[in-house]
Each structure stands twice: as structure tokens, then as C-alpha cells.
Amino acid sequence: DVVLTQSPLSLPVTLGQPASISCRSSQSLVKSDGNTYLNWFQQRPGQSPRRLIYKVSDRDSGVPDRFSGSGSGTDFTLKISRVEAEDVGVYYCSQGSHFGQGTRLEIK
Amino acid sequence: EVQLVESGGDLVQPGGSLRLSCAASGFSFNTYWMDWVRQAPGKGLEWVASIKEDGSRQDYMDSVRGRFTISRDNAKNSLYLQMNSLRAEDTAMYYCARDPIYGAFDLWGQGTMVTVSS
Numbered sequence: 001d002v003v004l005t006q007s008p009l010s011l012p013v014t015l016g017q018p019a020s021i022s023c024r025s026s027q028s029l030v031k032s033d034g035n036t037y038l039n040w041f042q043q044r045p046g047q048s049p050r051r052l053i054y055k056v057s058d059r060d061s062g063v064p065d066r067f068s069g070s071g072s073g074t075d076f077t078l079k080i081s082r083v084e085a086e087d088v089g090v091y092y093c094s095q096g097s098h099f100g101q102g103t104r105l106e107i108k
Numbered sequence: 109e110v111q112l113v114e115s116g117g118d119l120v121q122p123g124g125s126l127r128l129s130c131a132a133s134g135f136s137f138n139t140y141w142m143d144w145v146r147q148a149p150g151k152g153l154e155w156v157a158s159i160k161e162d163g164s165r166q167d168y169m170d171s172v173r174g175r176f177t178i179s180r181d182n183a184k185n186s187l188y189l190q191m192n193s194l195r196a197e198d199t200a201m202y203y204c205a206r207d208p209i210y211g212a213f214d215l216w217g218q219g220t221m222v223t224v225s226s
Binding site for chain 2: 037039041048051055090092094096098101102
């Protein structure tokens, strides 16, 4: 079974500074069609989750371009180039029915 | 407007039953897999069940298989989760989510809260 491990689990960041979240899989996430269906979700306090990134690096419509996804095989990263106050919340990576534990981003 | 709206959450005693509903609108419901994902208070996201576009296939997480049943009515653009033999550990916010491919949940409802307690 796939296990997704995120780090760090808590991420204090100064406004305007970059942030990075790692997601490591216990096995390769490359599917038989050659695609890697690794997603990133944001869950702001009191809200439902929202997808930010799909297929490793494709940004969803309406997602600011300060969010970017990268990686391959078993190692993936979500980067925020300049953190804004509205980015506070918990970020999850996922593949199929598997979610990472979540990373809580807060403002220092 | 493209949206999912869940309902049916409630306080129920251990061993009881509950049926959750999810009303879809604004998109071709019958062309998507649909899923239920839950979140226990203060915890992370946990996939519960999924159902194919035409209802011909259902998948479940191990701890709910045999107790929960996912179903859909494409004529009513609705998704359901029948929950039987409920346990305290089933207490969670339950979200329905649209699944375009391999769990890439691109649309979520606002959630409905299920509390299992005596």
C-alpha cells in the first residue's frame, strides 16, 4: 500500500518569505499510462479542502502562480514563492485514495 | 453553479445507522467517479469510498467495508452513503468529492458532520 510522508508537519513562515513542503511516497507513483497523479490540496481553517496542484505540477484554475509543484517518482515538493496571510492552513499531498498527514502552515 | 451539497449528518448512538446524501449540480454528474472522504476532528483527510460513473463498481476502505454502502442515482444527480453499525471512530466531517481520475478530487462539498456517541 502507498504511504505518503510529508515534512515538515508544522511550518512557521514569515510573510513574504518562501515555503516548501516535501511529500515522499513509499513507492513510485508513476501509473501505467506514464502519468504521475500526485495532487496537493489546501485546507484553510474552517473550510473544505481545495485542490491546488494535480499531476505533480499542473496548477488549478484560480490558484495563484506563487504556488508550484515539482518532483518525480517518489519525491515531490510544493513551493510557495512568497507566503501571504491567506495561505495559512493545512496542506495535503495525495495520490489515489492515499493522503499525506498534512502540513500546517502558520505565519511567524 | 458547479457545486456539491452534502446533508444527513447527525448525532447517532453506537451501533446506529445514518444515510448521507450529496446533491450535485452544474456538471455532468454521470460522467464522474464520486467519492466520500472524511476528516475526524483535528485530524487529516481519510478516503472512505468511491463509486464508478454508472454505479457498477464500488471501493471501500478496510474499516468500513461491510458496514457502509456507497450508491448513486444519476437521474437525481445524487450520491449517497449508507452507514450501518456506526462506531465512535466513525465520528468525522464527511465530504463528497468529484473524482476526475485516480483520486484527483477537483470539487468538494462543504461537508456534513457525523457524531457517534451515547
